[in-house]
Amino acid sequence: MMSNLSVLIAAWYFPPDGGAGSQRPASFARHLPELGWDCRIVTRSESIQRGRWNHLDRSLLSELPSSISMVRVDDDGPFHESGFPGERDIKAHIGPLCRRVVHEVAATNPDVLLLTMSPFILSEIPKMIPRHSETSIVVDLRDPWILDYWPIQSSRAVRRRQRALMRDMLERADGIVMNTPEAATQCMEVFGTHLRPKMIALENGFEPRHFSNSVIPRSSSIRIMHGGTFHCESLHSPRGVRARVAAMRHASRGSIDRTGRTPHHLFEAARLLRDEKPDLASRLHFDFFGHIDSGLETCVRDGGFDSQTTLHGYVEHDRMTHHIERASALFLPGGKLADGVRDPITPGKTYEYLASGRPILAALHPGSGLDLVSSCPGVYVCDPCSPRSLAAGIESVATLLDRSPEDMSLVEQRQPMLAPFTRSSIAGRLSEFMKMLTETKRSSRSTRE
Known part of the structure; x- marks a missing residue:
């Protein structure tokens, strides 16, 4: 009997945070174990200061399966290693979480690291993981970052820098998840059609x-x-x-x-x-x-x-x-x-x-x-x-x-x-996508050896 594949999900927003940003990674954590994945979550402490985008919502927490492993990072402090321009409020607190994600990848060697964004400062994590790592890095852009018309950058220079960082992240990633077909299309128009083989569009869905x-x-x-x-x-x-x-x-x-x-x-x-x-x-x-x-x-x-x-x-x-x-x-x-x-x-x-x-x-x-x-x-x-x-x-x-x-x-x-948009159906597509990426990475490693 084959052992389960493993996925480490890194999410700044996660239950009991309320809102759509928390619901997406929570749905992955809920359904991926049913599909043969061992899930481990790295997220922040429950006892955080709450506001407009992260109201307390314990109903989302109650829906998570007991089989998942949860790492709550209680420490709070700046992300000094990051040169990310923008998101200063989050940058002042997210450092310990980012470092813990890198530590978990080195210590547990998961088959997949799933980074769900925003905040986009998490895009700094792939460059902190050694190139020879056996873990496939998948970036989940539940918001399309530079391709979105809603975010406002403080200057054109900051926007140019964030665009360059998004390009670097997309090139480094083994897999890219966009949240609509239109976002996937526009991503390839802006950053290149060579990304198509490692890209998938996964919507938000419903239960x-x-x-x-x-x-x-x-x-x-x-x-x-x-x-x-x-x-x-x-x-x-x-x-x-x-x-x-x-x-x-x-x-x-x-x-x-x-x-x-x-x-x-x-x-x-x-x-x-x-x-x-x-x-x-x-x-x-x-x-x-x-x-x-x-x-x-x-x-x-x-x-x-x-x-x-x-x-x-x-x-x-x-x-x-x-x-x-x-x-x-x-x-x-x-x-x-x-x-x-x-x-x-x-x-x-x-x-x-x-x-x-x-x-x-x-x-x-x-x-x-x-x-x-x-x-x-x-x-x-x-x-x-x-x-x-x-x-x-x-x-x-x-x-x-x-x-x-x-x-x-x-x-x-x-x-x-609506059948393709049930949360279980979307998790199923993500599962198959991640399995394909792990097989590709293993095959590439075997060829080099």
């Missing part, structure tokens, strides 16, 4: 068991839900001379209207309906689950629907899926890019939204995300920053909800499209 009791509620009220973090800071210009000067030096991949990732345009759409179809507008209620900050509170207050809006704050993931199942419809917002540009990212919540069988108001720019949702029934595509387009989407949602229940079996209708 079917979380949506086993999905039934569209019968109610005159139309409760439109959003789960996740809004970017309401984009609704206001930087304050103060220093902030404005710094903003002038900033660099990014290209133009993006970030207000699409706020409820501002949704409220403007509701205002249009209040003027033109007041009966429909009176039925609307907005349920927002996720981090609450002053920007979001101001947006709600100024939106004109504060009495029809509930800010629930962050809730643990198991409760979040419960609320998704009971919403009338789901709001899936994204930023708006320039015409002719394709968005390389798909919001992580997309797959769970689709699996819920709920109608979806998809305010997405063309790209992998829009390609996916457009193929599914009960999805109403809107321009991310057009209140008129969003108002038309709300009307379509209302029309669907007013039909008989027999006309709304969206779970069954979407099932064939």
Whole structure:
């Protein structure tokens, strides 16, 4: 009987951290042991300072199998060995974790080291591992780093340096995981098609068991839900001379209207309906689950629907899926890019939204995300920053909800499209990819010997 292959997963974000950045490596740790892998995790301490991107979520921790081995790095300190430009706040704390990852590779000799990013300062680890190491290094870019339009670098020089570091990381890695087909395509366009043999696209996915009791509620009220973090800071210009000067030096991949990732345009759409179809507008209620900050509170207050809006704050993931199942419809917002540009990212919540069988108001720019949702029934595509387009989407949602229940079996209708995106299916593809890489590395080593 063959012994299991071994994988060391290095993740800065991991349960009990909440959010999509934690859910992805947790799903790999949950399903890879079922596929014949011995899993060992290196991550940070549970007792960390928490904020916008890492709320405490013990429901994710409870889903992990007892068979995995966990290394919690309690030490905290700077990563002096790194010349990484940017991510200064994380760089001040991540040093002990990075050094522990390198130590674990040397001490346990795993078949695969899976580095899941962001933060992208983890890209420094491959160059700290000897070239002759028998461990295959796989970089999991759950965000596409330089290819993403959302990150802002402090200057063009910093952006050029990060681009060079990304190129070096991709060349060093034995395997590359991108999180959408579009991101994989753009990666090869920018860094070379020679990367194709060692690259795979693995989306975020969903757990079917979380949506086993999905039934569209019968109610005159139309409760439109959003789960996740809004970017309401984009609704206001930087304050103060220093902030404005710094903003002038900033660099990014290209133009993006970030207000699409706020409820501002949704409220403007509701205002249009209040003027033109007041009966429909009176039925609307907005349920927002996720981090609450002053920007979001101001947006709600100024939106004109504060009495029809509930800010629930962050809730643990198991409760979040419960609320998704009971919403009338789901709001899936994204930023708006320039015409002719394709968005390389798909919001992580997309797959769970689709699996819920709920109608979806998809305010997405063309790209992998829009390609996916457009193929599914009960999805109403809107321009991310057009209140008129969003108002038309709300009307379509209302029309669907007013039909008989027999006309709304969206779970069954979407099932064939969603089968490849179950977490177990995605882990299966990752498993086969990593097995291929280990076999390639062993064959290469045998040839040299």
